[in-house]
Amino acid sequence: MQEETDGKKSGSKGPKITQTEKALQESEERFRRLSEVTFEGIAITESGRVVEVNDQLATMLGYEPAQMIGQDVMNFVAPESRELVLTNIKVGSECPYEHLALRKDGSTLLVEAQSKLLPYQGRMVRVTTIRDITERKQTGQEINRRNRELALLNRVIAASAAAVEAKPVLEMVCRELVLAFGLPHVAATLLDNKRTTATVVAEYFTEPRLSCLDTIIPLTGDPLFQYLRDARAPLVAYEAQHEPLLAPLHELLRQRGVVSLLIVPLLMGGEVIGGLGLETLEPRHFSTEEINLVWSVADQMAGVLARIRLDEERRRLEEQYHQSQKMEAIGRLTAGIAHDLNNMLTVINGFADLVQSQLQSDDPVHEMVANIHQSGQRAADLVLQLLAFSRKQLIEPRVLNLNSVVTEMDKMLRRIIGEDIDLRTILSPDLWPVKIDASQIGQVIVNLAVNARDAMPEGGRLTVETANVMIDEDYLPRHFGMQPGRYVLLAVSDTGCGMSKDIQAHVFEPFFTTKALGKGSGLGLATVYGIVKQSGGDIWLYSEEGIGATFKIYLPAITAPIPLPDQPKIEPAIPTGNETILLVEDDIGVRELIQQVLRRLGYTLFEAQNGHEALRMIAHSADPIHLLLTDVIMPGMTGKALAKEISRTQPGLKTLFISGYTDEAIASHGILDPGVAFLQKPFSPMALARKVRLVLDN
Template identity: 50%
Template sequence: MLDDEMRVGERRDAELLRGAVRGSALAVVAVALLALIGWATELHALATLWPDAIPMAPSTACAFLGTALVVARSGRVTPTTRLSPGLLLVLLVVLGVALLALLPSQPLEALLQDRVGENRAFYGFPLAVMSTATAVLFATAALSLIARGSGKLPGRKVSALGGVALAAAGLVILLGYAFREPLFQASQTVIPVSPATGVAFSFTGLAIVAAAGADTWPANAFLGCEVRHRLLRAFFPVTAGLVLLVAWAMAWVAPTFRGNSAIAAAALTGISLLLITVVTSRVSAAIGAVLERSERDRSAAQAGEVRANARADTILACAGEGICGVDGAGVITSMNPAGAQLFGAAPAALCGVHHGELFHAAAPAGTSQERAQDATPPLDGDPVTRCAICRSLADQERQARDDVTLRRPDGSTFPARLVSSPILQEDEVGVVVSFADRTEQRELERQLRQAQKLEAIGSLAGGVAHDFNNLLAVILSYSHLIQRESELSDRARDDLQQIVNAANRAARLTGQLLAFSRQQVLQPKVLQPDEVIRGVEKMVSRIIGEDIDLALALAPDIGAIRVDPGQLEQILMNLVVNARDALPRGGRITIETANVELDSGYTSGHLDTQPGRYVMVAVSDNGVGMDVATQARIFEPFFTTKEIGRGTGLGLSTVFGIVKQSGGHIWVYSEPGHGTTFKLYFPRIDRPVERPKPVSQTPAGGNERILLVEDEPALREAMARVLEDGGYTVTTASNGANALASIADGAVDLVVTDIVMPEMGGPELVQRLRERHPELRALYTSGYTDRAVVREAILEEHVTFLQKPFTPGGLRQKVREALDP
């Protein structure tokens, strides 16, 4: 606000000075023109402006016109602008005229005397001749304007002093006449100066001072917004006017007073005192107004400062991070509410405390393993040396630390991110420290590392499972083909059955690996989880034991979710079995459902979750519980805390993969000795529940034409034999291009294709075949795939799919379903 007022005052002062230059120049021009007109018309009173006074010489009038021209032009530009060469030439001419008038021979005297006549004189002095005093003053004016023409501050200061001298000389000339000294500044040999010349020089000096600019004396003493400027502007005219008035009265009135001169002096003194009293009261009122306005401005400035401080305090109070001030001695001088809350104390209790008590924790946050993974390496072992605040105070540079440990007054610690910025002011030494709690961020980083680790393990597991599925499909297919041979002995048939049993167990393991890696194909349905839970209750009641109580707490208005019902059964079975193993002495297992709303407060602390409506399925037990280290690894495949032979370590990893692939997320809460709770969250949808369709008893064979596309040679041959034994006509191909070429001239009823193959995948092949044969049906097979159709775990209901590995009966059954939808 004060800056704006100063800028407005500067603009006002500049306009005032330009107006003074223009007005003074016009006054000078008017006086000079009147003098020339008087000489031309023989009306010399126009050239004197005073009764019984010597007139202004014509040469003087011409010099004033030239000077006024230069002054007027200089007033139209800024004080720092240099004068043009033309104006400088005019000043040189004026200076030359003044110098000629100073010569003893008076070169212009003879020419002018011829024009006015030798007998024309004033008290014995010749007329129409520039006096010596006038010539000196013109030289001063010309030199002052030449100094102003440089535009630089030193030159303008010299110009302003010259203008003051000219104005003072003009005033002295006028005072001489006012005090009845018509020959003032003259002697018997020096030509007196005309009162018109005195008037012109007074205005010329004022114009030169104004043209020099507001940053030169005396203009800078009168112009400005400060109180001293206002007081001087108020007092000076009044004081100078009173002095002149009293002096004039004493010189003119007292001598003409008839009677006692003492009475005249007393009367003048009384009148003067009265005038001074009146004027002083008016001036005092003006001064009071100035001071009141100054006080209002100061109060407004203080109020603005208070508002700015209040706003700054509000900003600090509303800041989400901790912010504190530390002085040069390392003592905390201020603390905002967020920072005080992080330290668990009131702001006032933390002020006056040395920062080392809070910011120099002896031990790093978290475990040594976490510290090794997350923390920025310390600069050295000394807490004071590696402290960002100490470094910032010492080096006066900004310091930042991404992972430091802060200590609360009660001795507890927490990880934080800290930035220390120095206060760069001459009268104050200290730093401003901003800090934020990284506890939640460290937890999210831990979750991210865990998710990345599980993703890497899942990719490896999925690749291994894919290869095993192809091999197992070959083993199971040929084993079933061999079992159909009648020449087999009973012992060979038993041995072969052991092979089939082992292959089936291996198939279940690879299925669990695929579930964990989220690379199995799901067939989701819209269902209510309560129905699946009641079905699982009957199955698990026989395996959990009589010493374990299974309780259901199902919400009556539970929402619908879209999951694969078989996979949801698998999830519940795995969690219940896992809970049973955590209850060696018996206990209680609870399966619970509820409709929940997850807000941003929850999702911000849990990776890969979005706010919205969910259905929660929770499985809890009151068993032995788990510590933090065990919880960090429970979803890793093959990790188990059970003794050898009691588990594969794939149960919870399977649960994790199925939940993630179904669009949900899983969270575990556990404490040693207090049991464990697994909470599964599935997105709630508003769609009717889909009822399962009855399974039709279809024949296992047929006579249709089938195109079989499989890139694994052994599996392709085994599948072809199984289908041919079922009565089908089979055409085989190893890839998509061969498949397109093999039926270029004929049609087929069904294409059986692997989803992922070199060069052209199964979905693309089916699309191109249907361009020729729109009614063509398709059956997809897969061990695993990284394409979207499987990775996203979505298969539409009209798509028939067969998961590898499969048995010959399962293959023929799916083929029949595809042909007879």
């Protein structure tokens, strides 16, 4: 029994052990089969060494399975990830984590590992599944990168859409690039219109010492600009301080500690207008993706800058147009006022002359009348300046050389500006001739010199310059109203206090002045404006506060030869006559003055206050009329229309027009029409007498 019993006991134990082993074997077989069909790598490790691996893991790491058995687990982990893997093993973590695996060839790949302690062949081992997530990670990183790029571009586009000035939007772009790339400094430069210099107009930095705002970079002969202009491609400099194309900037780069540099040009219509510069303080290889992103930003910015420039150009042209309209309206108003004032001054000054001529020099009243006449003459001078502004005065243009005018005025200008201001003249040789009233261009130079003197109370430098210039189509959009062609430039510059934008907007308006009360009439620059415009030229002001001002006058050049100077004329005594004159003047005071002057000189006068009355007078008069003396602007019928009507019955009748300003009826742009005789109010009795005699004799 014992044996049976023993045998039964022995027999009962045998099958149990066999079943356990069989179950383990089946489990291990299932593991092997599963490990062979899975796409993941599987490793069984014990005490830090590899016990078994599947083919997938061996292939993943570039080994044969047998080559991995028995090796230390850390032989298959990249050095930078070993501490992480050891920590996970020590704590027995069963959570998935990422680390860098080490291939047989020394390369690395990113894997996701997850371990679990399981029984294996009667002992507990660590079973680890390993998944290659390099491609997934790269795809995710690529998606994230593209999302960041799109977000950056969207921010740039959103900010650009409402941008009205270049600097704020460029500052925003610099900031976004610094944050996106983790850079210490990004700067934006813009070229000047002549493409001779580039100026850093915006920047963003995390290192204050890198700031280079407002730095001006000369471009003449600059190899970097030539490269960007010709290649229209970025410049990537891993060692910026040794890059030949950056040779002119090497010292600046060394001072600022810049190591690597990426410069991407801003292109408008294929032309370089600026650039974006990305700087690092450590060596950095900018990837193709990074360069392409900056290219995209630069392209977007170039479009924005083009739009901003067009908007600025449109606003500038609108402002210039509105300014010209305003000046035209002021001119018409001024001309009307001047006409009325000249009528009054003709009477005041004329009768003062008559009274003064009848008084003895020691008569107490003589001095009083002289004061009246002197004040009236000052008023007449002011009105003359108003007429100059409104382009309604009579001018006598002739062909001349501006260099000669400036040279002749040298001594006068030095007396005007004083000894504490240095006068410099830069006269271009072979200057083209212009056609302008010599006295008026002299007045222009004097007025500009006085304006410059007042802007330099502590002294300074006044520069008068002449030059031949060709105005092309590129210049016109910035200068409303000008036409392309040959011009002679007269530039007057000072180193004074300069002007704000607000003052510049009103500087040519009559009676506008920044001087103290009683220190200026406000007509100096208005007179300059009117003379230049009436002469067919243009004037532009360039000024900055604290720097100075430059007035540039462009006068059309001509090809006519310069005539010899006129010989001085000897004025005859006051002429007399006995002819019959028909006087037509609606202002009773002026009419009374003229008839008194001419009757005293022996003339016979018929008077009418308007054109219709004059026609009736001629129709009922048998006496011959030798001269029609008529105002130009009268109610009902103009002087020009009256002269035309009378000429039908008296074709040989001579006519002398008088007016407070030159009307377009008798003059074109202030130049008398052929055969027209004109006397501008206010005039003196002597001037009237000489002009009447001249017309009658000719």
